[in-house]
Structure formats: C-alpha cells, structure tokens
Amino acid sequence: MDPESQAQIKRIADDFGSDNIMVVLGASDIEGAEIAAETLTVGDPSFAGPLAGVSLGLPVYHILEPEVKESVPEEIYEQEVGIVSMIVDTEEVSRAFRKIRETNK
Amino acid sequence: MAVVIRECSYILVHVPDFVRYGSKPARDIPINGGPGGALERRIYEHVRSYDEAVAYPPNQVYIGNMHPDDLHTTPQPWFEHPVAGAKRHGKFGEILPEEEWYGWLKIADDFNLVWLTPAFIAQIRDVVSGHPFLEEEDIGKLGNGVAINKIRDKIERDDALPLYYDGSLVGSIRRDHEVDDTLKAQVLMENLMAKASGALAMHHLFNRAGIEPQQVDFILSCSEEAVGDRYNRGGGSLSKAIGEMCRCVNATGHDIKAFCAAPIHAIMDAASLVQAGVFERVVVVGGGCLAKIGMKYVGHLKHDMPVLEDVLAGFAFLLTPDDGVSPIVRLDSIGKHDVGAGSSQQEIMTSLIVKPLERIGVKMMAIDKYATELHNPEVTLPAGSGNTPLTNYKIMGALAALRGEIGRDQIDTFVRERGMPGFSPTQGHIPAAVPFLGHALEAMQQGRMQNTMFVAKGSLFLGRMSQLSDGLSFLLERNPRRNG
Amino acid sequence: MFKGKNVIVVGERDGVPGPAIAKCLQAAGANILYKTTECFV
Numbered sequence: 001m002d003p004e005s006q007a008q009i010k011r012i013a014d015d016f017g018s019d020n021i022m023v024v025l026g027a028s029d030i031e032g033a034e035i036a037a038e039t040l041t042v043g044d045p046s047f048a049g050p051l052a053g054v055s056l057g058l059p060v061y062h063i064l065e066p067e068v069k070e071s072v073p074e075e076i077y078e079q080e081v082g083i084v085s086m087i088v089d090t091e092e093v094s095r096a097f098r099k100i101r102e103t104n105k
Numbered sequence: 106m107a108v109v110i111r112e113c114s115y116i117l118v119h120v121p122d123f124v125r126y127g128s129k130p131a132r133d134i135p136i137n138g139g140p141g142g143a144l145e146r147r148i149y150e151h152v153r154s155y156d157e158a159v160a161y162p163p164n165q166v167y168i169g170n171m172h173p174d175d176l177h178t179t180p181q182p183w184f185e186h187p188v189a190g191a192k193r194h195g196k197f198g199e200i201l202p203e204e205e206w207y208g209w210l211k212i213a214d215d216f217n218l219v220w221l222t223p224a225f226i227a228q229i230r231d232v233v234s235g236h237p238f239l240e241e242e243d244i245g246k247l248g249n250g251v252a253i254n255k256i257r258d259k260i261e262r263d264d265a266l267p268l269y270y271d272g273s274l275v276g277s278i279r280r281d282h283e284v285d286d287t288l289k290a291q292v293l294m295e296n297l298m299a300k301a302s303g304a305l306a307m308h309h310l311f312n313r314a315g316i317e318p319q320q321v322d323f324i325l326s327c328s329e330e331a332v333g334d335r336y337n338r339g340g341g342s343l344s345k346a347i348g349e350m351c352r353c354v355n356a357t358g359h360d361i362k363a364f365c366a367a368p369i370h371a372i373m374d375a376a377s378l379v380q381a382g383v384f385e386r387v388v389v390v391g392g393g394c395l396a397k398i399g400m401k402y403v404g405h406l407k408h409d410m411p412v413l414e415d416v417l418a419g420f421a422f423l424l425t426p427d428d429g430v431s432p433i434v435r436l437d438s439i440g441k442h443d444v445g446a447g448s449s450q451q452e453i454m455t456s457l458i459v460k461p462l463e464r465i466g467v468k469m470m471a472i473d474k475y476a477t478e479l480h481n482p483e484v485t486l487p488a489g490s491g492n493t494p495l496t497n498y499k500i501m502g503a504l505a506a507l508r509g510e511i512g513r514d515q516i517d518t519f520v521r522e523r524g525m526p527g528f529s530p531t532q533g534h535i536p537a538a539v540p541f542l543g544h545a546l547e548a549m550q551q552g553r554m555q556n557t558m559f560v561a562k563g564s565l566f567l568g569r570m571s572q573l574s575d576g577l578s579f580l581l582e583r584n585p586r587r588n589g
Numbered sequence: 590m591f592k593g594k595n596v597i598v599v600g601e602r603d604g605v606p607g608p609a610i611a612k613c614l615q616a617a618g619a620n621i622l623y624k625t626t627e628c629f630v
Contacts, residue, residue, distance in 0.1 A: 005625050012622050023597045028604030029491030046403050063610045071590040072613040080609040083451040087499035448608035480630045490629035496603050564602050564628035572608050
C-alpha cells in the first residue's frame, strides 16, 4: 500500500478510533489484497510506510466477499462490481479475508 | 484521406548502476543503511548482468526477436530460461549496454550537468563512437572529463549524485539551482534519461523507415517526465529536445501528458494532425522512466529473484498520410472514458471498447487481437501487484460474454486467443498497449492479421486532482489497398 | 452491515476502483470517511 494512503488512514484511525472504522478493499489480486489487509491490521510488512510497526487492528473486508455483496442493493452492486466478480474467485477472497479478521480479533 | 502508422522502433537500455536511483530504492536506501549500506548491497547482489538482460525472453519480445505469443510456450520463470543465442539487436531496435549509455547521457547533456572522469571517457570513447547513429559532432560532446577529486567534492559539498559503472565511481550529475526542487540532481537525471533514450528510439525509427530526420514536421513526446522549473513544473518540451538531439531541424513539437495512457493520446493527436493536413510526417516518441526502475524490488528480494526492473524502455512511431501499404488508424473509432461515464470496470471497458466498435458496426469478436497494458507479470506478481494484462483480458472476455458474443465458458479461450502475455518493462507509459504495435504492423503487412484494438488506462487519481481514472483506445486495421 | 458505519475505501484501478466501491457502500448506508484508488503499476 502506498505510503500516502497509509499516512491518511493512520490519521483517520487516530481521529476516529480504530474501533469505529471498517476498511473495504478492491484489489483484484488476492495476494495484493492480503498485503493491504495485513498493512491495516498488523502493520506495513515492507517496513517502508508510516504503518511500519503500527498495529491499527482495523476490520478489513473485500468488496468481492459475498457478505459484503449481500448488504449492497443488487442493481448497484451489479453495475459497479459485477464484471470483476465474474473473473475473481470470490469464495477464495472470502476465505482469505475471514481468516485475516479472525486472526486479528 | 486515411492515416497510417508507417513505422515503429523499440529500444531498451540496461542500467543496473541506476537501480539505486529508481524512486522506490532511492526512498528506501537512505533509511536502510544509506549508500553502501545493507539494503543497497542486497539490491546489488540481485542485479542482472547485461547478457542476462539481453537473454531475458520478455526483452527479446520487446525488441521484436520473438512474438508475444511465444511466451505461452516459454517455461516460467522466464529469468531462469534465457533465450539461447539472444542478440543485442532486434527487428525493432536494440538493447543498449550501460557503458555506451553513459556516452548517450553525456551527449544529451547541454548544460554540463553530467561529469565523467577522464579515465572513464577514455574507456567508453571507442564503443560510443562505434554506434552507427552517433556522428563526430556528437562524440565531441563527450569532452575530456573532470578530475575525480573535483567530482568527489561536488558530490560531498554540493548535492551532486554519484554515477557508477560496474559498481565504481565514474562521474556525477549536479543540480542546477540552489533550492528549486524541479532542477535538483535526481530530477535532472530522470529528465536527461528520458531525453537520451527517446533519442535512441527516434534514431532507430528513422533508420527503419528510411527517412531523413529533416523530413519530420512535428514531434509528440508521451514520456512521463515533468520537465520544467519552479515556475513551470512539467512545462515541457521533451519532444523538441529529443528532436534536436536527432537533428530534426524542420520539426518542433510538444508533450502529451495523460499518465500511462499518454501514448494512445499521442497517437490519436498525431493521426488527427495528419488527417487534418496540418502536418505530413508526425513522430510519437516515448523515452524511458528512471523513477520506475527497481519499483518492485521489495517483492523480488523477498522471492530471492533478480531485480528485473533494470532496463529503461523507449519507442517511436511514424504517422503519415495513407501510403497504400501500412495499417490504418481508424479515427472514426476512438474509444474514450468520459468524465461522466462512471468508474466501474464495466463502464470503463464499455467506453473504451464496446462504444467505439458499435460506432462503426463492429462486434468485439471481430477484433483479432486486443492490446492492453502489457506489464510483464513476472515483475508484478512477486510484489502482490497482480497480473495487469491477464486481469484486463479476463474483464474483456467477461464483457464479451455479458454481451452474448461468447459463452461464459469461453472467456479463457478469449483471453488466450485475443490477448497475449505481458512482456513490457513496467515503465508506466511504455506498457500502454503500444509495445504490441510493432508486432501488429508486421502481421498486418504480411496479411496474417486484420486488426488490433489498443486500449490503455491512466491513473489520474495519483496526481490528487481528481478521483477519476482515464482511458483511451484506437483501432488499427490492415490497409485495404494493400494487395494480397 | 454498513448502515451508519464509518468506512475507509481502498480500491484498485485494475480491480474495483475506489469510487465504484464507495457508490456501493453509500447505497448500503455507510459513511465514507476516505476513499482512494491504488495503481500497482
């Protein structure tokens, strides 16, 4: 995750408190999404950005997870996300992100 | 009157000693031991030799010695499967070694920014002079060099950056203003490298097209560098600087800025200028991007593989009125991602592919090949950055399925047949679909292909002025007047 | 799930871009604190 985004998110988490914030990601590569999720929960794994060594512990979701999909009006989800959900294994995304959230509870 | 893309050229420059000056390494090295410290040493344990860079299959595809589809049958990782008998020169250009590159850099330098030691100039003079595109006047610009103690002093006392060859100090590049960030050494080095590599590409273009530089009327540079000063950041005009270096005495030009989609914008603009009759011969040129050298090095070190982003890339294209032979740019079928089009992939791809094809009554499946951003996945995947071309091709296939042109079970076939593996260096604007242009021109000239659609996106949001992205596309067709 | 919740959106240009995610979550009742899009290349 780029350092500028890390800095912004850290600032917002400091202002609002980590307990009151959720994060939703959209990366199409699962490994890439996992790295971003790791950055926002336990800290920047590349130790280069403002979140290096900072454990925000934010609950991180992916827009392609079925439980996220269910909470969005169907028509809007289809229009904004539909085509990407056709080409990504959404079950795998769901498994990966559930695991990340459970590990960091 | 139709407009054709008559000729193309593609070049790579191997720059292992500049990996430290890519934006990502240059930000990370100072906080991880500084110059000569742990991180820099680790990076340099993973940098490739020139021969390894030449024999790297994607690089051979880029300069035209292999077809992109050949990568389907080249075992991965590609860096472990060098091309036997790989050559420096390809159909479309060459891979320049760093030793010669220093000569080009010095020749491109009109402000005495680059200082090289007398010993190093003596070492490179013969190989630089041997390059067929450089003339006596160019070689004269190498000068006699600057003493190494003066270079060391400039580095230590005046923020000049050290230049290395094979790990040894051979020179420096200085800043040209006390406090102006746009004229500091790092920025000037980036700009100068874009200029010199763009010039190398343009020379190859003239050589392939068989035209003289003075026959060119106008130049559009789509390079990414923001050349200018504190009052005019990004003012330009790299195009004219490149034209000067290539002796295009009857041309001027300007720079096209559109993030990574700039080459498509530039080709559209060049074709429009020709179609309107404003100019007869317009060159589109893109020089290399130093900032993106070593961009994904963290992922490469993590997987103990070579730092693959060790080459600058460049290209050049010549657009002219219809010559009855060369492929045609369909200016009636430009695809554009409008401000109000929406941000979803479906809306973006519909804007860039479906709408322009519908305008001329063509179905998606009537296009032989789609060229999208052709980033080499071997560079990006180890860094968790995905496989950009594969993702884009899958979305295109899904779009064709949603439109009922193919079944959902045929998306993979679409990807394999209408797409191609990524092979371009991750140089921002360079991968923007056009690395396939040379292969497309050749296939259409030989009657092996009817058309190709070139599609690229640009990440405008990186500049923090809009949340939008951008995209542009054009269709290239075999010349109907060509016999056979 | 998102009704009245504060959400940070990090999209990707070649995946689901930030504004597209934000549109979905706003429709789901979320309060978008920050949205950005990353470009990995």
